[in-house]
Amino acid sequence: MSTAPIGPASAVTSPDPATPPIATARGLVKTYGSGETAVHALAGVDVEFGRGQLTAIMGPSGSGKSTLMHCMAGLDRPTEGSIVVDGDEVGKMNERQLTKLRRTRLGFVFQAFNLVPTLTAAENITLPLDIARRPVDKAHFDAVVAAVGLEDRLGHKPNELSGGQQQRVACARALVSRPAVVFADEPTGNLDSTSAAEVLGFLRRSVDDLGQSIVMVTHDPTAASYAHRVLFLADGRLVGELLDPTPASVLEMLGSVSSRARQAASPAAV
Numbered sequence: 041m042s043t044a045p046i047g048p049a050s051a052v053t054s055p056d057p058a059t060p061p062i063a064t065a066r067g068l069v070k071t072y073g074s075g076e077t078a079v080h081a082l083a084g085v086d087v088e089f090g091r092g093q094l095t096a097i098m099g100p101s102g103s104g105k106s107t108l109m110h111c112m113a114g115l116d117r118p119t120e121g122s123i124v125v126d127g128d129e130v131g132k133m134n135e136r137q138l139t140k141l142r143r144t145r146l147g148f149v150f151q152a153f154n155l156v157p158t159l160t161a162a163e164n165i166t167l168p169l170d171i172a173r174r175p176v177d178k179a180h181f182d183a184v185v186a187a188v189g190l191e192d193r194l195g196h197k198p199n200e201l202s203g204g205q206q207q208r209v210a211c212a213r214a215l216v217s218r219p220a221v222v223f224a225d226e227p228t229g230n231l232d233s234t235s236a237a238e239v240l241g242f243l244r245r246s247v248d249d250l251g252q253s254i255v256m257v258t259h260d261p262t263a264a265s266y267a268h269r270v271l272f273l274a275d276g277r278l279v280g281e282l283l284d285p286t287p288a289s290v291l292e293m294l295g296s297v298s299s300r301a302r303q304a305a306s307p308a309a310v
């Protein structure tokens with residue numbers, strides 16, 4: 041395990057200097073509202089997400105994790121700063137281009153599995169390709185389905201599947217189009233620990249074996265320990281990172297980050 045000291049955003053380094061990152065943000069600011077009621081959800085974030093890596097984003101509630109992910113994925117626009125995903129400047133895209141980016145080059149996994157209840161598992165998995173009118177690469181479909189262990193469940197509707205199986209369908213759906221990057225927002229938030237381990241094991245293998253790049257927001261130190269690298273946010277800033285994390289090292293860093301955030305919020309109480 042290696043750790044980086046908690047420091048300003050600029051202290052967070054490139055994941056691997058030899059490999060160009062799959063996504064980069066520079067000077068990212070997101071402010072909701074204005075004047076005295078303004079909320080600085082992101083207060084100047086510089087970050088690079090590694091190509092062929094699983095990166096976890098952690099931090100206290102309200103620290104800006106979802107906002108960072110939504111801005112990176114073109115689901116929300118930053119107030120300031122630039123974002124490059126897979127070589128293209130996201131901030132310069134119009135809505136139509138953003139939709140195309142999300143449909144063709146990004147994959148999404150959410151806490152709520154967001155499957156279409158009337159479609160089978162197989163139909164749910166190929167839905168993004170069908171919507172984009174892109175052909176299904178049968179060999180890749182089979183590889184992804186085998187990797188998530190759903191070969192004998194493909195004809196089932198979501199209500200005939202367990203929560204873990206439904207989330208594995210959602211993961212397969214995110215991966216079947218070979219996206220440049222998958223954004224996963226609390227992918228195991230609704231799962232028991234056994235199902236969570238299956239989904240996380242699959243996400244990690246899809247990086248190690250299929251070369252996928254994944255960015256995952258999570259509150260769970262065990263989930264984060266599946267990542268190659270964990271980034272810690274507090275008050276809209278990147279304040280630290282861990283490489284090759286363990287649940288214990290993540291928990292320790294999270295405690296340190298959270299207590300610093302509390303001290304900054306109410307210095308008189310310390």
Ligand SMILES: Nc1ncnc2c1ncn2[C@@H]1O[C@H](COP(=O)(O)OP(=O)(O)OP(=O)(O)O)[C@@H](O)[C@H]1O
Pocket residue numbers: 072073079080081099100101102103104105106107108
């Ligand atoms: N649409 C919005 N309008 C106003 N404020 C917002 C909006 N979305 C987020 N915020 C605020 O921005 C800050 C960061 O929110 P964000 O959801 O990114 O945090 P988070 O770290 O993902 O939190 P959690 O772990 O609780 O999901 C919070 O103070 C939140 O209240």
